[in-house]
Amino acid sequence: MGNDKFEIEARYSISMGGMMIQGSWRALMWIGLSELCALSLWYSASVIAPELIDLWNLSPNSEAWFSASVPIGFVVGALFSAYFGIADRFNARKVFAISAFLGALLNALLIFADSSFIGILLRILTGITLAGIYPVAVKMLSEWFPRKRGLAIGILIAALTLGSSLPHFIVIFFSSLSWKYVIICSSVLALFSAFVVSVILDDAPVKSKRLPFSLKVLKKVIKNKPVMLANYGYFGHMWELYAMWTWLPLFMTASFSTYSPEIPHWVIGLSSFISIGIAGGIGCVIGGLISDKIGRANLTIISMLISASCSIMIGFTFGQYILLTIIISIIWGISIIADSAQFSAAVSEIAEEEYVGTALTFQMCIGFLVTIFSINLIPVIQRMIGWEWAFFILAIGPILGTITMFKYKRYEFRNEKV
Template sequence: MIHGSWRALAWIGIAELCALSLWFSASVIAPELIQAWKLNSSAEAWLSASVPIGFVLGAFISSYFGIADRFNPRKVLAVSAFLGALLNISLILVDHAFFGILLRILTGVSLAGVYPVAVKILSQWFPKKRGLAMGILIASLTLGSSLPHFIVMFFSSLNWQFVIICSSILALLAAIIVNWVVEDAPVKTKKLPFSFQLIKKVVANKPVMLANYGYFGHMWELYAMWTWFPIFLTASFTSYSPGISPWFIALSSFVTIGIAGGMGCVIGGVVSDKIGRANLTIISMLISGICCILIGFTFGESIWFTLILSIIWGMSVIADSAQFSAAVSEVAEVEYVGTALTFQMCIGFLITIFSINLVPIIQRVIGWEWVFACLAIGPILGIVSMIRYKQHELNQVKAAAGYYK
């Protein structure tokens, strides 16, 4: 069982890494798409928000109908990755902004069947001590999300279609792995018929919602940082050294988001199993919140000073992500854990749409030096929520020990 669970984790992690390359596959080639599709400023905003919008729609539909609980989650993940690959590669056939953005929204819908469902599958393989396992899974997601930066770094001389083709092939590989290599967890789960009560049960579960509120604060910061940080680095590095190589900027973005983020996920998973989910999330959000405020002071300053703080931010901003999902998978009733996880991500990614689009608006007013400070609101509110979650856990332990009559 133990050997099988880690083998499943390895294959699911590889599949997640490949499939999540779809997320930023168009973002890293946005300048080329803007030119090819003749996008105006309004359409550009839609392009940046298209995948999160699609993810929210897909997650809402999935959670509303309990798809992750009613069907074999491995099959759901495989089909979703396959559809995502088809939708993504269709971009190379499009020459109009409307259809391009529509395809990106539908790609986001397909990804709602990849990430949340992978979390559920892993929770079946790791019924206990799943912090490290979840951390490795989110590390794969982080590396996968940053893969387009890696592709651009080495193949910037090729046309933008090459990035799309590469990410589509990776997503197709993910579907193949999940469908033919990954096995179902050796646990029996009750397949519920359709019920309108599933989401109501999630909302009524107090510890689940406290973990959700912490996750919502985390998400306010995370994807806005991932989306705009490469642009911040470009502006900062070229301000300090106008002749700096675009290759070095792409490498810095990949190291900050992908490498440092992946390391943060794994370290966070190990530490959370030792000190508890709540403590890890509080520490992580405290560090990332401080980085939100301090990073602006490095703008246009020493490149290495900026990179050091960037790496710290890249590690801390994602180190807690898996633990919110792990917390929900542990405190939610087993019959609706899939719906609970999908609901959590649905609302969380809805929040990212607002923060992603807020950053450029504020940046035009106060500049890069201060714009990321607005993201610190999320970690602050998340810390408050997780302190309450921790107190609820302590009360439950005391009650079980007979402290309360």
Template structure:
């Protein structure tokens, strides 16, 4: 059993890594899409924010109809990955912003059957002590999200269409892995439902809402950072070294988001099991808020300094991600765990749309030097919530 679950973790994480490549596949080729689709500064941000919007809708539909409980989760993952690959591939034939953004919306919808479902499958294999396991899975999510940046490093002179094709192929590969290499766990997770009627109980549960507030602050920062840090790095490197190659910025983005994020996720999961979830999240929130405030001061300065701060930020910004959901699952009653987790995820991703859309407008006003300071607001608010939750954990633990 023990050996089997770590084998399952490997294949589940690998399939998630490949499947999540379609999340930012269009974001990394925005300069090309901006010309092809005739994007304005306002519609450009919609290319990225449409994915979390589709994810929210998909999560609500899946939870409301209990799809994850009514059908085999591995099959849901396979169908979702194949569908996501298909919608992502259709971008090749899209000639307008409306169709392109609609396809990204549908891609986000399918991702709701990939990321949460992978967590559910993993939970079945790790009914206890899953902090490190979830950390590894989040590391795969982070690497997968950053993978398109890594692809660009090797395909700098290749058409943007190849990036879309490769990310779709990886999603198909993910479906293949999940179907042929991942087996059903010997134990199944308890059925958790979503119900609007139960939302009142979620809102009245103080520890659950404190964990939610921490998560909301975390999400205020996370996806906006992942979306716009590559543009910041490119602009910063060009100021310092106008002759620098574009592939360098792509590699830097992959290192800061993917590699650093993977390290942060694994270490965060390990440390959370040792010192407590609330304590770990506070450390991560403090670190990420400081980096959001400081990275602007490195703009146009030495390349290594900018990359160093970005790398540290990449570690802290994701280290706490899994622990918010874990905290909710521990403090919520069994009857409404599903509702609580769905509520947390949907509000969290809705917040990402706000910050993803807002950053380009703020950047035009305050410049790259100050724009990321706006993201520090979220983790700072989250710190106070998690400090209150830490005291509750101490009393109950």
């Protein structure tokens, strides 16, 4: 048995000085493609929110629940999955494929929803299925990249970013048709994702050993100061990220319409896709490359300072030249996500091996809980003082995150020395 294991490991020889398993880049391509397609479910309903608001006659309170429904479902699903160790007890590819299939089905059922209660419930359930996609994709990737994951995780987050913004691109083609085509298209993409992972993607030759989530182990995470500093930086990052992704398209709609009522709808959709998806994808890859050279903390500090500046400046472009708004939006889109993967990488590098899984799960769950508050705060501020000042509040997150990552730097330096 020992010889067989040795032969398997030799066959999948470690290349590039023991840093990469043979075939890992092919696996990354399929995992990234699957992530891109499946994550189109996240904002599939948000891009057609005006139509759904009219259809379901949503009240302001219901609109808030609608905006927060997917993050709520994701947090519930992530806690459930991690606590019971679903991804560790079952084949990760199958968990991903089943989750993508169920997500596609639940998303498609929106077509038949005739009330806000059913619609919001379906979005929450869709969020739960996404918890079996994003974290599981990270797990599969970690098995294919046992070391030096910075660039690989960056590429995966780029796929997540493109996938999340994909509905903005889809709506360009169906803006003149029924909103149902957007829902159908995103569900088809999720089904394709399930097919790729279950049929085309192979299992990693070497399995990682990760412990399931435990409340007892969680105490060790909370007492680990450098891990919590990295988490605090992540929480500040998340305060800004999903609120920007959610409301920037609506900001652009209002801003462009104020500048010129004749602006075609597809221009807004394309601008949103470029600012969030294309720019974000580029930012993830650049962040992954640079972080290995200048350090996780330095990369996150630079990114958060730039994104905080953009969240303050973007309001001053409201109703002004469209090109100026798009330029700042693209810079914001690049900087706001460039550091995302590095917070998880930092925790995985500095936490004790026995509770790395719990630390990452804790980081992700609290981070997405934070997004629920910031997402719902933006429309309140917008109604009170207008779009010009609505995004100011988002700068608080990256500013506080920058402070904590400055404190984290000395622990990162010690870890590198060891």
